[in-house]
Amino acid sequence: QVQLVESGGGLVQAGGSLRLSCAASGLNFSIYYMGWSRQAAGKEREFVATISWSGGTTIYADSVKGRFTVSRDNAKNTVYLQMNGLKPDDTAVYYCGARRTAWTSDTADYWGQGTQVTVSS
Numbered sequence: 001q002v003q004l005v006e007s008g009g010g011l012v013q014a015g016g017s018l019r020l021s022c023a024a025s026g027l028n029f030s031i032y033y034m035g036w037s038r039q040a041a042g043k044e045r046e047f048v049a050t051i052s053w054s055g056g057t058t059i060y061a062d063s064v065k066g067r068f069t070v071s072r073d074n075a076k077n078t079v080y081l082q083m084n085g086l087k088p089d090d091t092a093v094y095y096c097g098a099r100r101t102a103w104t105s106d107t108a109d110y111w112g113q114g115t116q117v118t119v120s121s
Contacts, residue, residue, distance in 0.1 A: 002026040002110045004096045009115030012086055017117075020081040022112060025038055030054070033099050035077040037106050038092035038117075041076030047105050048094070049081065059104050063089075086119045093117075 006019040008108060022034070036052030049060045049070040058070050069082040093116050097108025 002098070004098060004110060004112035006094065006112045006115040009094060009117045011120065013120050014086060014088060015068050016086050017084045018086065018116060018117060020083065020094055022079045024098065027098060029077040030074045031100060033102050035103060035108065036070065036081050036094055038094045040092040042055045045106050048101055051079065052102070064120060074103045088119050088121055091117060091119050111116045
């Protein structure tokens, strides 16, 4: 079975940093585009970032561009999201996703359970 497990969420002050991790199992990790989406309370889930099979291509939502960095370690079957300059608007549940082709919207084939990120003022 495919399993994606997020970790690293928590409470941070505005302007701070946080690093999320997603450990994948049950799939050939290196042939999947990996990425992240998020959902704030009362709002629709939105695309955050994605990264290609070997990490050569990354795509970011305009709202996080320049502040967030997505990366992957295929030897560890893990994808990361480094979040810098956090804002209260970044508060959301962050989900890790996997898809065999490129994706820039909420269209992953598999999703994790999510990890809560809360940014205080």
